[in-house]
Structure formats: C-alpha cells, structure tokens
Amino acid sequence: MEKTESGKFEGLTETDQAYLADLLKQLADDDYLLSFRSSEWLGLAPHIEEDVASASISQDMMGHAAMYYGLLGDIYGRDADDLAHFRGPADRRNSILTEKRNGEGEYLDVPKYDWAYHVVRNLYYNMHKKVKLVALKQSSSTPLRDVAAKAAMELYYHELHWRTWFIQLMNSSDDAKARMAAALEKVNGECADLFHLGKYSEDITRKGYIAPASEMKDSFRKEMEKVFDQTDSVFSFPDDQKENGRLGRHTEDLEHALELMSEVYGSVPYAKW
Amino acid sequence: MKAEKILDEELILSKLAEVKDPEIDTVSIVDLGMVYRVAAVDTSIKVTLLPTFSGCPALPIIEKNCAEALLELDGADSAEVEFTFSVPWTSDRVTEAGIRGLKEFGIAPPPEFIESDGSWHVDCPYCGSTFVTVENIFGPTACRSILYCRNCRNPFEAMKLVSSNMH
Numbered sequence: 001m002e003k004t005e006s007g008k009f010e011g012l013t014e015t016d017q018a019y020l021a022d023l024l025k026q027l028a029d030d031d032y033l034l035s036f037r038s039s040e041w042l043g044l045a046p047h048i049e050e051d052v053a054s055a056s057i058s059q060d061m062m063g064h065a066a067m068y069y070g071l072l073g074d075i076y077g078r079d080a081d082d083l084a085h086f087r088g089p090a091d092r093r094n095s096i097l098t099e100k101r102n103g104e105g106e107y108l109d110v111p112k113y114d115w116a117y118h119v120v121r122n123l124y125y126n127m128h129k130k131v132k133l134v135a136l137k138q139s140s141s142t143p144l145r146d147v148a149a150k151a152a153m154e155l156y157y158h159e160l161h162w163r164t165w166f167i168q169l170m171n172s173s174d175d176a177k178a179r180m181a182a183a184l185e186k187v188n189g190e191c192a193d194l195f196h197l198g199k200y201s202e203d204i205t206r207k208g209y210i211a212p213a214s215e216m217k218d219s220f221r222k223e224m225e226k227v228f229d230q231t232d233s234v235f236s237f238p239d240d241q242k243e244n245g246r247l248g249r250h251t252e253d254l255e256h257a258l259e260l261m262s263e264v265y266g267s268v269p270y271a272k273w
Numbered sequence: 274m275k276a277e278k279i280l281d282e283e284l285i286l287s288k289l290a291e292v293k294d295p296e297i298d299t300v301s302i303v304d305l306g307m308v309y310r311v312a313a314v315d316t317s318i319k320v321t322l323l324p325t326f327s328g329c330p331a332l333p334i335i336e337k338n339c340a341e342a343l344l345e346l347d348g349a350d351s352a353e354v355e356f357t358f359s360v361p362w363t364s365d366r367v368t369e370a371g372i373r374g375l376k377e378f379g380i381a382p383p384p385e386f387i388e389s390d391g392s393w394h395v396d397c398p399y400c401g402s403t404f405v406t407v408e409n410i411f412g413p414t415a416c417r418s419i420l421y422c423r424n425c426r427n428p429f430e431a432m433k434l435v436s437s438n439m440h
C-alpha cells in the first residue's frame with residue numbers, strides 16, 4: 001500500500017481513541033467485506049460491461065476500506081494490511097448484510113449466485129453509506145471528515161449504478177419481480193444493524209464523531225422511499241434481528257469470507273505486495 | 274563532494290513533471306493536479322500528493338517513481354513521498370497541459386459538470402464530434418469511463434468527473 005500521512009490522532013485521550021477505533025472498524029470492515037463479496041462476482045455478472053462496472057466499484061470500496069484501516073493503523077501504530085487481514089470474527093464490526101454469501105456454491109466450484117440479491121444488498125448498503133458519509137463530513141474529527149469527503153465523491157457513481165439496476169429490475173418481467181421480492185425479504189432479515197453504532201454508540205455521537213443513528217435512519221428512509229416510489233413496492237426497514245455485527249456477533253459466513261480473503265496474505269505475511 | 278545547489282520549489286516541481294502517470298505517458302502527475310505540497314530542508318525533500326481515486330493501484334508505483342526521480346536532483350540526499358486526504362483530489366485540478374496530454378493519448382478530459390439527472394457530456398478526443406454515447410461509466414481503471422464516437426466510430430475513454438459538490 002502507498003504511504004499516507006500519520007500522527008493524525010495525537011493529543012486524543014485513550015478513551016476517545018477507543019471510541020474512534022470502534023467506529024473506524026465498523027466503516028472499514030463494512031467496505032472490506034462487501035468489496036470481497038462483490039469481487040466474487042468477477043466473471044459471473046450478467047454481461048461484460050457489468051463485469052467491468054462491478055469490479056471497478058469493488059476496487060473503489062476496497063480503497064475506502066484502506067483509508068479507514070489507514071486511520072485505524074494510525075491509532076494503533078499497526079500496519080493497515082495486518083488490520084484488514086489478521087483480525088478474527090469477534091473483533092469485526094461490519095454489518096451482517098456485508099458478510100453474507102452471494103448465494104449457494106463456491107466461487108471455485110459451482111457458484112449459483114443470486115444477482116437480485118446482489119442488487120438489493122448493494123442498493124441498501126450504498127444508500128446507507130451515502131447517508132453515513134453525509135454525517136461523517138460534519139464529524140468533529142478532521143481525519144474522518146477528510147476521508148468521508150473523498151469516499152463520497154466515488155460513492156456518487158456507485159449509488160447511481162445500483163439504484164438504476166434496482167428500479168429497472170423492480171419494473172421488469174414477472175420472473176425478475178419475483179426474484180427481487182425474495183431478495184428484498186432476505187435483505188430485510190440482515191440489515192437491521194446497518195445503523196447501529198456499536199458498544200460506544202452514545203459516546204461516539206456525544207463526541208460528535210457521527211450523527212445519532214436515529215437521525216441517519218430517518219434520512220435513509222427518506223432516500224429509500226424516493227427510490228421505491230419508482231416501483232410498485234413499499235419500503236420497509238427492520239427494527240431488529242438475531243445477530244448484530246456492530247457488537248461482534250456474526251454469522252458463519254463471516255468466517256468463510258475472512259478465511260478466503262486472507263489465505264494468500266496469510267501464507268507469506270512478510271511478502272512485499 | 275556534491276556541488277551545493279539550493280533545492281527550491283521550482284526545481285522540485287520541474288523534476289516531478291518528469292514523473293508520468295504509469296498508464297498514460299503523455300501526462301505527468303503535475304499535469305493531473307496530484308502534487309499538493311513540496312518542501313525542502315537542506316538536502317531532504319518532502320512531497321505530499323493527492324490520490325486521484327482512493328483504490329488506485331498505481332499509487333504505490335507513483336510514490337516510488339517520484340522518490341527515485343527526486344533523488345536524481347543535485348544536492349538531494351533523501352526524498353519522502355506521502356499521500357494526504359486533507360484536500361480531496363477533484364478532476365478540475367487537471368491542467369491545460371494535462372487536458373492536451375490526455376487527448377493526445379485518446380482520452381477525453383473530464384466533463385466540467387453533471388446534469389441534475391446524472392448525465393454528462395464530453396466530445397470525442399479523436400475527431401471532436403459531440404455525437405458520442407456512454408457505454409459504461411466504469412472503465413478499465415477507477416478514474417475512466419468507456420464511450421463510443423458515432424461519428425468516427427472509435428471507442429474511447431474519458432476521465433470521470435470528480436467534484437466536491439457530488440452527492
């Protein structure tokens with residue numbers, strides 16, 4: 001990875017650093033996991049242009065994860081690559097939505113992935129990210145504000161992409177509509193923790209690092225209703241679910257992703273990439 | 274002993290102008306507006322760059338190429354190159370020379386604005402025609418889109434617009 005400025009969190013108390021670190025893990029792990037899941041679509045997307053688009057978006061998302069891991073590394077005095085690859089499931093703070101498999105089968109075996117799920121998951125995730133980045137651009141933490149401004153410019157194209165897919169498929173054939181309805185139901189069971197801010201949620205918002213979850217959820221609802229207005233469906237968002245990734249409580253799918261993702265890096269950790 | 278030469282900003286910038294985009298040899302990192310700050314104390318140079326796209330795999334290559342070029346300067350003993358996000362790179366940082374270099378390579382310079390419906394326009398870098406279609410917003414690299422000219426029938430790429438009022 002390229003070298004970035006360091007020493008950005010000097011002067012912060014240890015407790016403040018712990019609050020920021022937890023928030024950074026949520027942001028970094030989200031992009032890292034969904035970037036990986038999206039990259040598993042490489043070569044499998046519905047058509048060649050989509051393959052290029054999807055891969056490009058995954059690359060941007062990995063860039064966003066790298067910026068957050070860079071900040072986290074600045075707090076911990078650790079290497080960003082190590083923080084990405086060598087943290088176990090219990091230390092991960094990503095939303096359940098970002099870790100789930102793309103469907104049945106394995107990439108290297110017979111992948112039977114679900115494109116409708118990919119579209120719905122990415123619309124929900126990217127819209128949630130858009131709302132979060134708006135809030136982070138007002139953060140009391142300068143490094144967070146800077147990184148959010150950078151990510152927001154790239155996200156513009158991602159959100160437009162998934163919104164276009166979503167609206168088109170929702171208004172397409174009966175087969176497409178049925179698949180999208182099933183995907184919406186699945187995503188509704190996995191996205192409740194998207195706006196959860198983890199074990200320090202009160203401190204994180206009191207410090208002004210990010211807006212309160214309730215405020216962001218309201219903005220999200222408004223944005224999503226505008227999208228759903230262009231379909232025959234009504235937007236709904238779950239209140240709760242069994243697991244909560246923001247508290248380190250994940251599904252088996254996370255272990256599966258981490259194992260695959262870190263296999264090469266872990267095989268020769270001292271190699272120069 | 275090396276002859277003493279003052280490492281001033283102008284000298285450093287002219288050296289950085291020799292460092293090309295690893296994929297576009299007609300455009301330098303200065304032309305792309307990537308150079309944010311240069312400083313020299315005695316024989317040490319420090320350069321701060323702005324990444325174009327955050328996930329761009331060319332960044333470590335650019336970092337290395339910059340450091341190597343700077344060490345060629347008379348009187349330079351060390352060269353530190355780092356990236357910052359404190360100012361986001363925007364596509365309006367591409368200079369006039371950068372625009373010429375991109376066109377020469379067959380890449381349309383970034384559009385100046387995006388319409389409220391998300392559409393945007395660039396002209397064909399080969400024939401100048403406005404009769405072009407966007408084939409894919411996402412291209413072979415993070416910073417470029419794929420287009421097609423209906424006049425001269427050439428496919429071409431355009432640099433994406435990146436601005437701070439995109440949301």
Ligand SMILES: [Zn+2]
Nearest residue numbers: 397400422425
């Ligand atoms: Zn043309």
